[in-house]
Amino acid sequence: MNVIIGLINGMITGATPILLAALGGTMTYYAGIFNIAMEGMMLGGAFFAVLGSYYFESWVVGILFAILGSLLMALIFILFSVKLKTDEFVTGVALNLFALGATTYMLRQIFGVKGAFASPGIVPIPDIDIPLLEDIPVLGQILSGHNLLVYVGLIATILCHYLIYKTRFGLRLRAAGYNTNCLDTSGVRSDRIRTISVILCGIFCGLAGSFLSLGYVTLFSENMSAGKGWISLAAIILVNGNPWGIALISLIFGFSDGLGLLLQQYLPSQFTSMVPYIATLIALYVYSSRKKKEKFS
Amino acid sequence: MKTKFINGVLGIVIALMLGAIVMWIQGYAPFETYTALFNYSLGSFYSFTTMLRNSVPLILTGLSASVAFASGPVNLGQPGQFLMGALLATIGGLYLDLPPILMIPILILLAMLGGALWSGLAGLMRLWFKMDEFITTLMLNMIADFFTYWAISYPLFDKEAYSPMTPAINPNGWLPEFGNFNTNIIVMILAFIAVWFISKKTVAGYEWRIAGQNSLFARLGGCEIDKNYLKVMLLTGALAGLAGGLVVMAGPHRFLKGLGANYAWDGVMIAMVANNGILATLLYGLFFSILQTGALGMELITDVPREFIMVIQAVIVLVVVAGRGYFNILMDKIAVRRKAKEGLE
Numbered sequence: 001m002n003v004i005i006g007l008i009n010g011m012i013t014g015a016t017p018i019l020l021a022a023l024g025g026t027m028t029y030y031a032g033i034f035n036i037a038m039e040g041m042m043l044g045g046a047f048f049a050v051l052g053s054y055y056f057e058s059w060v061v062g063i064l065f066a067i068l069g070s071l072l073m074a075l076i077f078i079l080f081s082v083k084l085k086t087d088e089f090v091t092g093v094a095l096n097l098f099a100l101g102a103t104t105y106m107l108r109q110i111f112g113v114k115g116a117f118a119s120p121g122i123v124p125i126p127d128i129d130i131p132l133l134e135d136i137p138v139l140g141q142i143l144s145g146h147n148l149l150v151y152v153g154l155i156a157t158i159l160c161h162y163l164i165y166k167t168r169f170g171l172r173l174r175a176a177g178y179n180t181n182c183l184d185t186s187g188v189r190s191d192r193i194r195t196i197s198v199i200l201c202g203i204f205c206g207l208a209g210s211f212l213s214l215g216y217v218t219l220f221s222e223n224m225s226a227g228k229g230w231i232s233l234a235a236i237i238l239v240n241g242n243p244w245g246i247a248l249i250s251l252i253f254g255f256s257d258g259l260g261l262l263l264q265q266y267l268p269s270q271f272t273s274m275v276p277y278i279a280t281l282i283a284l285y286v287y288s289s290r291k292k293k294e295k296f297s
Numbered sequence: 298m299k300t301k302f303i304n305g306v307l308g309i310v311i312a313l314m315l316g317a318i319v320m321w322i323q324g325y326a327p328f329e330t331y332t333a334l335f336n337y338s339l340g341s342f343y344s345f346t347t348m349l350r351n352s353v354p355l356i357l358t359g360l361s362a363s364v365a366f367a368s369g370p371v372n373l374g375q376p377g378q379f380l381m382g383a384l385l386a387t388i389g390g391l392y393l394d395l396p397p398i399l400m401i402p403i404l405i406l407l408a409m410l411g412g413a414l415w416s417g418l419a420g421l422m423r424l425w426f427k428m429d430e431f432i433t434t435l436m437l438n439m440i441a442d443f444f445t446y447w448a449i450s451y452p453l454f455d456k457e458a459y460s461p462m463t464p465a466i467n468p469n470g471w472l473p474e475f476g477n478f479n480t481n482i483i484v485m486i487l488a489f490i491a492v493w494f495i496s497k498k499t500v501a502g503y504e505w506r507i508a509g510q511n512s513l514f515a516r517l518g519g520c521e522i523d524k525n526y527l528k529v530m531l532l533t534g535a536l537a538g539l540a541g542g543l544v545v546m547a548g549p550h551r552f553l554k555g556l557g558a559n560y561a562w563d564g565v566m567i568a569m570v571a572n573n574g575i576l577a578t579l580l581y582g583l584f585f586s587i588l589q590t591g592a593l594g595m596e597l598i599t600d601v602p603r604e605f606i607m608v609i610q611a612v613i614v615l616v617v618v619a620g621r622g623y624f625n626i627l628m629d630k631i632a633v634r635r636k637a638k639e640g641l642e
Contacts, residue, residue, distance in 0.1 A: 076615075085626070086619040090569045094614040097562055101607025108602045109323070230435050237432070270447035277436040281428070288427040 003262070005141050010258025011251055012142075012150055013216065014276075017042070017208045019153045019250035022232035023160050024204025026241040030164060031197035032177030036092035037077050038205050039229025040099030045070035045209020047103040050122055050220040051110065059125045059214055066210035067203050073099060074202025082194050096229070104222050118219035125149060125214045147215040149207060153247075156204065160243040173197060205229075227277070234280050238287045253279060301577070304624055305570075308617030309584070315616075316609045320601060330599040337594025338587040344594075346477040350547060352586030353485040354379070357540035358564025359571065359578040360492050365533040367496075367573040368505035369512060370526060374419055374434030375537040375564040377441035378412035379557045382538025383545050384445050385411030387552040390466025390545070391453065400469040405484065405542060412538015413531045415441060420530035424523055430530070449552050461554040472547045481547035488539060493575050495532075505529055537564065563610075570614045572621065585610060 021038045028035035045066040052058075052065025077095055080086040111117040125148050134144035164170040175183040176193040183190045212228070213220045231253055239245025256279035260272035317327035338348040358375040365372035386408040393400060419437055422428040446461065455464040472480045496502035504525055508515040516522050545552060567585055571577035588610065592603035 080615055080619050084619045084623050086615070086622050090618045091615065093562070093565060093569065094611045094618075097566060098608060098611035098615070101604060101611055105602055105604040105608055108604060227435070227439050230432070234432050234436075237429075268447055268451065270443040270450065274440050274443045277439040280436050281422075281433060284428045284432060285422075285426050288429075292427055 001138075005138065007255070007258050007262060008142050009146075010261060011254040012146060013254065014257030015247075015250040015254030016147070016150050016153050017211050017216070017228055018232045018235060018253050019247055020149070020156065020208035020211065021205050021229055022235045022246045022250060023153075023156055023243060024201035024208070025232055025236045026160065026164075026243060026246060027173065027197040027200040027204075028194075029236050029241040030170075030173045030177050031194050032180065033081065033194060033197065034088045034092070035077070035198070035201060036089065036230075036233060037073065037095040038201070038208075038232055039225050039227070040092075040096035041070040041073045041202055041205035042209040042212065042229050043096075043099045043103055043223070043225045044073045045206035046213035046224055047106065047209075047220055048206075049210035049213045050117065053123045053214055054119060054121050057121065057123055059123045062123065062214050063125065063207070063210045066214075067206035070206030070209055071199065071202040074198050074205075077202075078195050078198050082191055082198065100223055103220075107220065107222065114222075116219055116221035122214070122218050124218040125210065147211065149211045149215050152207065156207075157243050157247045164241075164243065169193075169196075208232075231276060231280055234284060238283055249283065252283065300624070301572075301574075301621075304621050305577075305581075305617055308570075308620045309613055311620075312609060312613040312616045315612055316605070319608075320605075325599055325601050330595050330601050333598035334591035334595040335587070336591070337597075338591035343477050344590065346479070348583075348586050348590040349482050350477075350479045351590050352583050353481045353547070354540040354544050355563050355567060355586050355589075356485055356579055356582035357488060357543070358537050359567030359582045360489065360564075360575065361533040361536035361540070362564045362568030363571060363573045363575060363578045364492060364496060364505075364536070365529060366509070366568055368509040368525070368529045370420075370423075370529050370533070371429075371431040372416060372419070372434055372530060372533050373431060373565060374416055374437055374534070375540075376557055376562070377434065377438035378415045378534045378537035379541035379544075380441045380445045381415040381541070382408040382410075382412035382535075383541030383552055383556055384448060385538070386470075386542035386545050387453070387463055387466060390470040390550075391463065393470070394467055395469060397469045397471075397473075400467065401472065401546070404466075404470045404546060405539065408538045408542020408545075409535035410538070412534040412536070412541065414534070416530045416534020416537070417527070420527045423530075424527060445552070445556075446554065449554060453552070455551070463552045465550045466545065468550075470546060471550055472543070474547075479547045481543045484539075484543060488536065489575075489579060492532075492536070496575060501525070501528065540564075566610060566614050570617050572618075 021042055025035055025038050048069025049062045049066035053062030073095060076098070077091055081088045081091040107117055108114060127145050128148050128151060130144040134140045164173065172183060172188050172193050176190045176197070180190045183193070209225070212224055235246050235249040235253065238249055253276055256275045260275035263272045263275070313331065317331070320327045320330055337344050339345055358379060361375050361378070362372065386404045389404045389407040393403065395403065415437060416434070419430045419433045422433050423430045449463050450461040453463040455462050472484070474480065496506065504515060504520045507518070508520055508522060508525055512522065541557060544556065563585060567578055567581045571581045588606050592606040595601050596603045
């Protein structure tokens, strides 16, 4: 029983950063931007989260800093890909590498360390116990006592769904991706919608980053996003950007993450660390074969 | 050609100036820092040859990305293919014992085979299951990273070492060195000529380029898209694998943890900034090597951490690529304005 509860909790924890980043990415997905910069935005967010939390001794400032750091990356993205019309793919790759270089550089300049910075001075984001719910035996253990951002992720999923499908902005957002000219001729500047979508993406990736460095663990290490931005991109593509679909896919990836940890008793850790990436390949295979069938039927 | 050159030089100068401003704000001396940087990569025979040696993996992974992007496949798997090439060359070097004249070519072939296997895997996933190579190659990168880490931690582990690494490979498989001039440069030049010849002078290269520009046109014109796709994936994987093998054979002569980390995305960056041109890839590869080799000197002389170069590289890519696009838009605008004027008169 405890193993199962542990696995479920591991699944939820592992899913959260991917969910948050993917919700951000889905905004740009609908706006018709090929955005691969989630990885860099997340990494920037993770670094600034530690910076804010350490110097102001507050996780709230940590989260705010994370959002600002990630927004900084988003602004660079907007400047190049929306304003200067640079290739989105090139901008994304360069931005990811910029984030990697800049955080490694600042890690050394500001904290004077190489590789990783951990300190008792970094204030982590607290876990939340939900009253009443926490007293229910098994359910309480599963649903209560998670990191604050886990619940934020859940609320964000609902909000995103509402925003994309039920509001005027959502309609314009989808129109920006579906038919830019149509949107422009109806008097809405598609560039502005795109800009807003990238800013939203930056906010979500900032949250995801702060979960990495203040929730999951309480430290910053070089390249700590470790491909999570790419996995979130895969999640978006697999469900065509539907927020609830993204939540489901994130849980599957979170499960593979937890499964990897569990398997560590039997396999060398190098193999168990591969599990999320293999899971992505399998998910992609299922998606592609389903799509192929649709085509022929 | 001329505008491209001007655009590249301008982009580099702007990026270096931006870097100088950042350094100046932090209280470093920008001019001394750049002098130290170029001194340590170009200043003497020793530093020049070191720079050439370091440029080999950059140029080869860059060529891999350039050829792939120009022909269509978005092969982002250079890091993984690099590692698998290095691993296979290391295994060959550990278990084979032949005279150098046989050993070196065999290890080179093994390295290319390792890279081609890994990219071929992604290619087959695309052809059989329609899985996008853009994501599969990325995932295979991570898998190769962990797999090689396991291989050097357990089966190939050097029992006398304190961190994960293999024993040194058979000295017969070491690339000969003259002074500080390593023959990996010669291998790279041969590979460069081969790639140039294939893409400029053969029918296959022509078909690839056309398929990269307009896949539908190529198919209607009678090119075998699938077969060409697989060929490109195999060739580009082999190039990245070769880069990995040469690093082992020229440098540490063993597979160390984090071997390919420095070259991970550099190939893709170089291809982007070079706009997938083959000669441009060579030149930008050399320039990135100047930056990376000189970074150490910069750190020694003026205390600017060498990680700063990673930032500069990304800025160069952004500025040059954005400049190229914007330059064209600007030119079009001027042309349109001139035409409008002529129309008025």
